[in-house]
Amino acid sequence: MSVILYATQEAASMIRDCFNVALVISLIVHNFTPILALQCKGENNQDVDWFVIYKIPKLPKSENVLIKEGVAYLYMDSSNHKSGWTLSEKDISKNDSIPAYTLSPFYDDKTAIDSLWILYNDQPPNQPARLINGHAKGAIITNGKEGFWLIHSVPNFPPQPNTGEDVLKSKNDKVESGAQAGSKDYPTGGYSYPSSGRTNGQSFLCVSTNEDSFNSIGKQLIYNQIIVYRRNVPNRLTSKVTTLVEAAKQVRVNSPPYYHMVNFYSKSGMKFTSFAKSSKWDKDLYDDFVAPQFNTDLYTETWMNGRGKLPTDCNSTKVMNIKSISLSKAQISFNSTHDHSKWAISANDEYSLVCIGDINRANTQFLRGGGTVCLSSPEVWKGYRDSVEEVEPCPINKKKGVFERIKSWFG
Template sequence: MSMLFQLCVCILLFLIGFSEAVISCLNENGQPVDWFIIYKLPIYKMDVKGSGVDYMYLDPSVMDFQMSKNIVNSSKGALGRTLTQLYSGYTSNSSVYMLYNDAPPELKYPSKYGHTKERNYSYPSTGKYYGQTLLCITYNYSQFPQISLQLAYLNPRMYNCSVPGAFRQDIAEMAQICDGKTPALKNRRSLQKLKSVGGQTFFSFAKSRNYVDDIYTGWVAQALGTDLLVESWLHQAHQLPSNCSLPRHVMNINRVCLPGPQMFRSYEDHSKWCVSYAFKDQWICLGDLNRDSGQAGRGGGLICSQNSIIYKAFRQAMAGYKHC
C-alpha cells in the first residue's frame, strides 16, 4: 500500500480493533499510553539548518518535551510504532478505521475538503521543511459516535477506510463518508466532549465550510472564556492579524522555543496550536486550521483540554507574540 502525504498537521488516533487486540497510542518504547504529542522540528531553526525529521516528544510520563532518539520517518518512534499496529495486519471486517488527507501527492488539491490530514508512518520529503505537531489520543469505542459526528463537519478527504456492518448504526456519519457520501449537517459547527481511555477530558471543536469565520477568534476563545495565544502558519499575505475586537482576544505567536533550545519563527512552522494567555486557565488546543482568511471557509477543528502537562509544555514554548 502506498499512502504518503505532503504535510502532516495533526493526528487524532481513533482506531480500535475488535478482534485479537485493541489498537492504542504507543510510546517511544512501544508501550500503550493515553496520549502522546510529537513536535517535528523544521529544517531551519533561526537560520541553523537541521535534518527536518528530528522531533520532540511528550506523553503523560515525560512531563516536558524531550528530544527523541528516533526520527519521524522511522518505524521505531512513537508514531511509527502506533500506526504499524494498523498497517501490519488490518482486515476490513475486524477494525474500524479511516485514513484521510486534504493533499495526497497522487491527487489534486481541491479546497472543498476540510484542511485535515491523517497519515501512515512513511514520512515524505515534502514534509521535512516546516515544523509540524502530531496528536495521538486513545479512545474507547464508546466515544466513536461523537467522533463520527465531528468527522461529518470536517468533511475529510478519505482515501482508505473500513466500517464493518456491525458498527454502521453507531457511527453512521463515518460509514457514509467511507461510502463516498456527504452526511447531512444540522448546524454549521459542533462541540463534543470526549474522554480518553485514561479518563482525560478533551473538547472537540469542529466547523463545516459553512461556518465562515476564524475558528480561534469567533468561536474557540469565546467558548473557552479565555484569551488565546495562537501558533499557526503565518506565511501567506492574507494571514489574520491579532484580534482584540471581541471579549476574548486572540494574539498571534511569532516565535517558538522548545527545550534545547530549539528556536524558530512561525514562518518555518506549519503546526496549529493555541494556549490560554492566562496561566490559571490552563487551556491548550491542537488543530488543523491556520489564522488565515483563505481558511475561514474550510472545514476543520481543534482538540482542547486543560491538561496541565500539555499546557505547561506549550505555554513555555511561546517565545514571542504580537499584541493587538
C-alpha cells in the first residue's frame, strides 16, 4: 500500500512540475513581443532583398478604382522581377501595402527604440518645406547587423513614429512660403500615405543590406545634405556605425570634392552604386556625374514642372528628358508633367542600368544636395525602358548658319 501511495505522490509531483513549467512558458510567450526583422518586404509581407515601386499618378478617368484615387502601384522585387512589372491589387495608403510592411519597424515601439534610424525629407510632414540643403527623401534603419535603405520621392512621408526625437528646422533654413501653415495635418505614430503623394507619380527603391554597408551609405547621406526630421540614435550603436550617426546629426561636407560615388551590396550580394552630390558642387547629377561615369546615354524622368528645367543635353553622353510614360501592365499612359518620380535608365541595354533617387534635372538643383542609386538588371531595365513612350529630342544647334547647314548635307 505504501508503495502505491509513494508512486501516487511522485506522479502528482511530476504533474505539478510539468504544470509549473507550462505556466512559465505560457507567461513568457504571452509577454514576449518579437523584434521585427529589418528588411525590405514584398507584397505578402515576405522578406525580399530589394524592390522598386512605381506609384501611378491619379487618373480620374481610369476604370481602376485605385488608379482613379491615386493609390495604385506597380512593383518588381528580387523574387519576381523576371516577370517585369506587377500591378498590385492593394492600396498604397493601407497597412497591407509594400511600403507599409517595409516601414512597420518604425512604428513598432520595441523594435524602433532599439534600432538606429533616420527619416529625412526636404518636404517633411508637419514642418515647412526646405529650399536649401538636400533635395532628398528617404528612410534608413539598422540594428547594427542588418537593415534597409528606402529611397523615395513622396513629400510629407513617412509619418513620425512614437519613438525617437524630432529634428526641427534651424535658424538658417530657408523655407517655402506658405508651407508652414499647410503642413501640420499629417497623423503620427503609425503608417499612412499623404494626400500630397497621390496626384503625381512617385518612385521607390528599397535595398536590404548588412552591417558592412551602413557607414558607406551614411557617407552618401552626408554628401546629399539630408534634412532629418526624426531620428533615433541608441548609445549602443554609436561606435558601430559612426558615419551613419554623423548623417543623423546632419554633418555637412565642408571641403572638396563635393561629390562622391560608392558601391555597396544587398544582403544577397547584389551590387548597387550610389551617386551623391553636395550643393557646393554646383552641377547636374546626371549630365556631369552619372552619364560620364558609366559612359552611357541616359533617359531621365524627373519633375518637369519646376523652375529652371534643363533641356535634353546631347553634347557628349546624351541625357534625354522623358516626355511621356506608358505602363502596359496598368493599361495607362501619362505625361511627365504628372510624374514626381526621380529615375533614370541607360538608353540601351549594354549596362541595363536603372537609377532611382532624389534630384531633378533643373538648374535650381545645382545648389541642392541629392543623389541617385543605380542597379544593373536586364529585367528591371526592360520594365522601365518599355515604359518610355516619348523623349525630348536633342536641341537644334542654332549657331549654325544657312551655309553651314547646307554644307553639312553634302558632308
